[in-house]
Amino acid sequence: MSKRFSTLDTTRLLFEHPKILFRLIERMDRNEARYIRESDLINEVMAYSRTLGRADQDRIRLALNTDNLFRTGLVIDIIKAEGERRLVLQDALINLMRACNASLYQELTDARLRGHLVTLRDVRDRFENASFSEADPDFTELRDDLNERVSQLIGLLRQNVLRMQTISTQLADMSGDASRVPEKYVAFRRDLFEQIVTLYDRHIKPTLVFLNPDTRLPDGTNLFETLEAMVKQLEVNGQMSLADQMFRSSLSLNALYKPIQAVAQEVEHFLRKTRRGMVQYNAMEHFFGQLRELKGETETLSLRRKWLEGGDFARSTGFLMGLRAQARPKHYAFGASTSYYQLLFSELELRLADLRRKADVPVLQEVAGSGRDTRVDVQRIHQLYQWLETLQLRPTNDLVRELHGRLDGFIEGYRFPDLLAALNRLVNTPPAGFRVVTTNRFRALAPAQDSATPDDHFIYRKRRLEPASETDNGTN
Template sequence: MSKRFNTLETTRILLEHAGILLGLIQRMDVENLRYLREFDLQQALIKHGRHVNAQERRRLQRAFSSDNLFHANLVIDIDKVEGERRLVFHESLLELLRLCDLSLHRELTDARLRTRLVALWDLNARLEAASFSEADADFTELADELNAQLSQLIGLLRQNVVRMQGVSADLAEISGEASRAPEHFATFRQSMLARIATLYERHIKPALAFLNPDTRLADGANLFATLETLVRLFERHGKQDRADQIFRVSLSLNAMHKPIQTVAREVDNFLRKTRRGMLQYNAIEHHYGRLLDALERTRTRDLRVTRLSGGDFLRGDSFVSGLKGFQRPRSYAFGESASYYRLLFSEIELRLADQRRRGEAPALPDMEASLGTERIDAQRIQKLFHWIDILELRPTEDLVRELHGRLDDFIDGYRFPDLLAVLNRLAHAQPQGMRIHTTNRFRLLEGEAGDLYIYRRRRLEKESSA
């Protein structure tokens, strides 16, 4: 009798040579099968065995034999249909191998999410009739099963979030044909739309609906309503620790909605791309990948490589030289300039002074009511002039705009004609130690009802000491 390996040894060999099964799992997903053909497994084993020595080849043949895999409980069933043997591998082994390759993660479907939600409904119904006593084995088993279901749900969604965040690479691969066959772009676009629409409708959209707290279902509560019911159920029976645990799970699931929504927007934008846009997308992805490779070289143990080698990247791409013709973005004014800080602090002091004097600001009579009434009109002008006479001013390049902003913020009933009266007042009684200089530069000021007023820019300057 030939020697067999136990489960631990067989699993270790399978993981050491994971490439054999990874390719077969990918074929399973493409053909939408739940089993592996024994012939395909042997073919993959022979192909892989060409790159190892004879002793290792015999070891692999023994470990990957159907008899050994079955007795190691890694294959749970062997079925013979139409003259071929089909191997049904243990789901845990397949999920472990999928963790080793991001591209093999299965996207969430409505059926898989529905199964998880129905299981939570069933647990909720059974817990409502439970004793909630830690001494009751039935209750503890239900509580442990609930924790296991929630943990598996979080793990499943997290894997698919990571898988969806890598959709950029899939989109780049799909659009790669557009640059190689422009004459067949119309046919390619039709095929691309079908593939991306399937990805969106069958995987992304169900996940978004599953994680949407506002989703309404015909036959039951949505995910977050179910979790909230479970939280209240445990709180009502004094199980605060278990209730807090479920609440934390609810928060974690709620946070997963945003990254999936970001992927949905990316897919939607990709569907709107033209051939030119796809070529640009591919170029950006290509050079971004080169930058990532250069970054990874700085993370090795070689202490001589601690920074990105930008020179090699620039010399290797002809399009970068054209960027020299563009001006670099200008830095924002907020910096180390002493004059900028003086101007900033002066503005803050004036604003604070206006805030302190807000109670003293007059409420001007309605201008329409004052028309034709000399007494009311005189009162309005007198109040406005009194406010201007005690207003603290500073040197400015545009006195009209500054006065408009300060009067509009603090004077109730202020209208644009009041600004003209204030300017006339300052022109005849200029602030002490300052003078108004009228320039020939014209500016626009937006008034009430969207009206635009043209005025000459006036500067308020300090008088030079003679």
């Protein structure tokens, strides 16, 4: 009597060695079939088990033979056609294997999406004649059918989103030949364009249309209009719990639109890439794939493997060598807080006010050489003081830099002595409602653009311009 394995033992072996079914499902999808050939199964099992020990080889070959798979129910049918045996796997097993490998998720087509929509419309129509009574088995069956179909739809769409978010790897595989055969780039780009357009038209675009609440369909209501109609029917008939559940499901479906829209934009951006851009894209995807494999090694049951062991990766690529010796790059201070945008808009308003007063901006007389002319200096300061009287200021942590930004490039003939004169004026006579606070912190300021000594820097004491409080006596 030959050794037999139970369904549990056979399933455990399949998930301990998942690459066998991964390859078979991938081949099944590539052939657009709903079965696997028995010859393909035997070849995969033999090729995979060849590298294992003798005991593991015997266990896998016994557990994954056709008779054992059919007896355990993992193969539900065996079809003999065209001189070969075709095995139909259990749908639950295939779905579990797809859940374990995002690359095996099937993109939803327009036909599958419309099939789900038609079934939901049918449930909506059946609600019109339902009793909405918990004692009625017809209604309870209809309610369970609705819950199952909506949950199944959400699950399929989420899988589809995950599958589409890994499209970068698929695009890199498609464009791999661009870096290897430059002379065939024109023909390659044409073939690549056809493949991506097919992917976009057959999978991405139908999903976008399906999840767009503003879509108008010629044969009836769209997804969200159908769900909204059922929610209203349930609320009118007192089924508030089920109505709330359908409303939350509608929100979940609506939230899936933006990730798929981002994928569509990525595909459109990829089509505009040049050959050099594709080579760079492939290089980044190649090394990103290596990092993803290192991350995958941490996603095991071992609690010790929680850090990426990237030492070999860093030494082999050279990307990170010497990184610790470099200063951390400063981020661009573009925030998302309300105060940041208030500050930004305030600065824009002040600059626009300066531009509106362009006709009143004084043209300071140039001072040639290092000689001083008392009459010229007095005239410059007088003109500058008149302009400061009309200058709009806001609270700032660095008054000197603020004044320099308002004067440099705006007032013709501006020099650092003009900045000192303006600062002295504001320190001694602050604007109405403000006070100038001098700190013990020092800052360096680059010279004006037209300075004769561009290597010099102005070292100054930092001053703040703050709103004056009621207890201020007018002194700084």
